[in-house]
Amino acid sequence: MSQTLTLYGIPHCDRVKAARAWLAAQGVSAVFHDFKTRGVPPARLPRWIDAVGWERLLNRQGSTWRRLDAACQASVCDAASAAALLMQQPSLIRRPVVEWPDGAITVGFAADDWQRRLGRA
Helix, strand or coil, X not given: CCCCEEEEECCCCHXXXXXXXXXXXXXXXXXXXXXXXXXXXXXXXXXXHHHHCHHHHECCCCHHHHHCCXXXXXXXXCHXXXXXXXXXXXXXXXXXXXXXXXXXXXXXXXXXXXXXXXXXX
C-alpha cells in the first residue's frame, strides 16, 4: 500500500482546483495526475470501477457527455462499455478521483469526509 495520496483529474476543473487548494491549506502533499496530459492509467481504471461503481465514476452531467451522440450514450450499459469510453474520453470521469494512503478510492470532493479520512475531524 502506498503512503502517498494521489489525486487524478483535470487542472482546470473547478472541483479539482478546490480539492487541490484544500489539500494545500491542510498541509497535505499529494501527487497530481493530469488526465489531459497523461491520460487515464489503464491499470487503475478497473480498480476505480470496482471501488465506486461505473455509474458513479461516469459523469453524465457534464458538457462532454452532452456532446456525445445519442447512440454513443446509449452504448454505455455496463462496466466494460463504460471503461472503454472513459479511456477514450477522460473528461467523462467524475473528478477528482483520489487514491488514499489506506487504499481507499473516492470520487468527488467533500471537505468533511476528507478531514475524517486524514484523521483531522
